[in-house]
Amino acid sequence: MTSIPQERLRLVGQAEPVAAPGTLSWTMNLDDADSPRDIIDAIGLAPFINGDQPHARGVELEHVKPEAPLCPEGARILRTDDDDGTKTVLAVGDGWTLRVVRRANGTAQLNVCATTAELAAQIIETCGADATAAPEPDVTQVPMGFWHMGSHGPQRRVRPISGATWPEIAGNYSAEAAAGIGRLMAVRAADVSGRLVLLHGPPGTGKTSALRALAREWSGWCQVDCVLDPEVLFASPGYLMEVAMGVDSYDEAKRRWRLLVLEDCDELIRGTAKESTGQGLSRLLNLTDGMLGQGRDVLVAITTNEQLSRLHPAVVRPGRCLAQLEVGPLSQTEAGVWLDRELSGVPRPVVGAEGMTLAELIQARDDRARIDATPAVTDTIGGYL
Secondary structure, eight states, X not given: OOOOOOOOEEEEOOOOOTTSTTOOOXXXXXXXXXXXXXXXXXXXXXXXXXXXSOEEEEEEEOSBOTTOOOSOTTOEEEEEEEETTEEEEEEEETTEEEEXXXXXXXXXXXXXXXXXXXXXXXXXXXXXXXXXXXXXXOTTEXXXXXXXXXXTEEEEEEEEEXXXXXXXXXXXXXXXXXXXXXXXXXXXXGGOOOSEEEEEOOTTSSHHHHHHHHXXXXXXXXXXXXESOHHHHTTOHHHHXXXXXXXXXXXXXXOOEEEEEEOSOHHHHBTTHHHHHTTHHHHHHHHHHSTTTTXXXXXXXXXXXXXXXXXXXXXXXXXXXXXXXXXXXXXXXXXXXXXXXXXXXXXXXXXXTTOBOHHHHHHHHHTOOOOOOOOOOOOOOOOOO
């Protein structure tokens, strides 16, 4: 028996004559992979595509109140979909079409198209009015921006991160490292000299933990942003300019210092950076004290596993670094003190002469056994024929 493939369902939008300016004909193909939400998305875009409502506007809301309607009073509901806690609503009114996606995590996305830009803005404002609640303050949380290059250009998202205070974690570092990091924590805007913060040392020594604490200590005067794709940042002048300009540079009342965090950028600052990254090193230096950095209150923090002697001399030259900190293992004595404090009354492991990194100490404290699958070694000689 021969099966006949089923033809896909085709929805053809009603459009003005092709000669009419600003109009488009459109077709939507549906199959069993499409969901009701896909249908709502398509119907919601139809007035924008065919030019009846050519002005669009959207907004993301966080901490949305459960009782917030997110829809103007008197709106006519065309479609609804409730799937795994995400509720999608399509509503219309006089001259506008609204799509609302409300998620179980308390966030929502509003998209509206309207006959005028003013009407689109008015609908968004009406839906968002008194729709969100200020979150309960959590002193352990610090807002951090995360940059990446998306399909529509540079994107920035703000998310809360946990950050301990410096006194709470100072004991996780060697005496030399703790003294330097402590001085960095105390820096304020008026104290800034160099624009580069360099933390170098072996993996697992607490460089990232120190930066999270720094974000909390500096939260009153400096916004901390993490660049997730630094290799793309310094390869794209447009991306670099967007990040350097920041999101509040045009509003002097909101303008603050910003710290850009670039983690594990060994290839960007090692001695062979000129050959391996091309213009990447030059653009980094230009951001810290060149023309690009002029007028921009921007600091750059870089973590690297490279030794100081292997870094490019232009990076570590005098006057460029606000801080140049080596974060290494705790010494044998310091590691013993750390274990005695964290494992009071419990037998602790023996610390070798080389000391222990913070990661090794935490593993010893929490007894986190690594899961291994190592083939057994036998003394028999043989093999498959």
